[in-house]
Amino acid sequence: MLAGPTTTEELLAHLVAFDTTSRNSNLELIGFVRDYLSAYGVESVTIPSEAGDKASLFATIGPPGVGGVCLSGHSDVVPVDGQSWSSDPFTLTPADGRLYGRGSCDMKGFLAACLGAVPAMTAAKLATPIHLIVSYDEEVGCTGVVPAVRKLGVDLPLPRACIVGEPTSMRVVDAHKSGMAFVTTVTGREAHSSMPQLGANAIFAAAELVGELDRYRAELIEAGDPSGRFDPPSTTVQVTVIEGGTAGNIVPRQCALRWNVRGLPEFDIGPLLARFERFAEEVVLPKLKASAPEASIGTVPVYTVPPLAPQTGSMAELLALRLAGQNRTHTVSYGTEGGHFQEQGIPTIVCGPGSIDQAHKPDEFIEVSQLRACERFLAGLIAECGRP
Numbered sequence: 001m002l003a004g005p006t007t008t009e010e011l012l013a014h015l016v017a018f019d020t021t022s023r024n025s026n027l028e029l030i031g032f033v034r035d036y037l038s039a040y041g042v043e044s045v046t047i048p049s050e051a052g053d054k055a056s057l058f059a060t061i062g063p064p065g066v067g068g069v070c071l072s073g074h075s076d077v078v079p080v081d082g083q084s085w086s087s088d089p090f091t092l093t094p095a096d097g098r099l100y101g102r103g104s105c106d107m108k109g110f111l112a113a114c115l116g117a118v119p120a121m122t123a124a125k126l127a128t129p130i131h132l133i134v135s136y137d138e139e140v141g142c143t144g145v146v147p148a149v150r151k152l153g154v155d156l157p158l159p160r161a162c163i164v165g166e167p168t169s170m171r172v173v174d175a176h177k178s179g180m181a182f183v184t185t186v187t188g189r190e191a192h193s194s195m196p197q198l199g200a201n202a203i204f205a206a207a208e209l210v211g212e213l214d215r216y217r218a219e220l221i222e223a224g225d226p227s228g229r230f231d232p233p234s235t236t237v238q239v240t241v242i243e244g245g246t247a248g249n250i251v252p253r254q255c256a257l258r259w260n261v262r263g264l265p266e267f268d269i270g271p272l273l274a275r276f277e278r279f280a281e282e283v284v285l286p287k288l289k290a291s292a293p294e295a296s297i298g299t300v301p302v303y304t305v306p307p308l309a310p311q312t313g314s315m316a317e318l319l320a321l322r323l324a325g326q327n328r329t330h331t332v333s334y335g336t337e338g339g340h341f342q343e344q345g346i347p348t349i350v351c352g353p354g355s356i357d358q359a360h361k362p363d364e365f366i367e368v369s370q371l372r373a374c375e376r377f378l379a380g381l382i383a384e385c386g387r388p
């Protein structure tokens with residue numbers, strides 16, 4: 001029917017060849033997916049980003065209207081900058097039952113398996129529709145899918161279940177932590193370092209803030225994980241980047257901290273943030289202001305990834321367990337787009353081929369056997385959705 005790629009491996013080779021590092025446009029990849037779908041008579045809708053340089057794609061196979069099962073995956077990948085690869089990261093390279101390439105595991109493998117299943121979906125005369133979503137900007141805070149998700153149940157159909165195909169080694173994941181990242185900027189005053197009383201040292205102030213975050217880190221470890229399901233078993237706090245100062249003989253005027261919190265599903269960031277800001281305002285800032293009245297400390301959010309909360313017995317959970325041939329669910333500590341679907345009222349689980357251990361690393365790969373397992377999962381889905 002089609003002269004182009006048809007097998008999961010061929011499709012994956014095409015997808016990997018698009019350098020969709022999050023800083024780049026994904027429009028060529030989206031165009032490829034749109035053309036591929038249209039060759040099978042499947043119409044798709046694109047939802048552009050605000051700047052117009054990226055887009056998500058939404059397509060339905062099967063009867064129009066509400067309901068159905070949504071398969072969702074992101075098209076962007078993390079950078080290869082500074083990583084040492086044994087082969088070209090944007091050329092899918094087979095070796096020893098593995099396929100190497102940036103995004104092969106996270107998560108173009110899942111997208112390739114979904115696209116490879118499209119001919120079977122269109123041939124099956126589905127009674128229950130299957131929806132496909134291909135998103136962008138997942139690796140920079142899971143934000144790109146949001147405009148598409150907000151349309152579900154509004155001007156696009158509301159799926160009854162969503163499967164986000166992040167790499168879980170095809171295990172069914174029903175819960176993950178939230179992710180919240182912040183930048184705190186301390187501004188003091190410059191002075192010659194021999195005359196520190198004339199300046200206000202932003203790095204000393206930032207160090208006190210780091211110490212405060214470290215206290216929260218320890219307290220949260222102490223509080224643990226009442227569900228006993230997460231690894232590590234607590235909400236975690238990390239300071240990840242610190243930038244400040246200009247020279248060895250200048251009292252630094254500015255210091256910025258990037259920090260993040262990965263919360264258990266029930267964790268509320270509000271009280272922690274309020275406490276941090278109170279500490280900054282009441283303990284740290286007065287010391288800076290003593291010599292520099294213009295000093296300031298400000299914290300701004302960078303991104304918020306909602307948690308995936310377990311919904312025991314949901315249609316998504318029961319369906320995925322059945323299709324994966326498993327009898328229990330798992331948790332992961334990384335964030336996915338799943339929480340956004342859940343916030344939209346769609347029961348959601350995470351289940352996809354490949355291991356997160358191979359994601360984001362040089363020589364990223366996916367086991368061919370994982371693609372086969374995903375194909376079986378999708379064949380099962382098509383069979384279920386084919387039944388009236």
Ligand SMILES: [Zn+2]
Nearest residue numbers: 106107138166
């Ligand atoms: Zn991913």
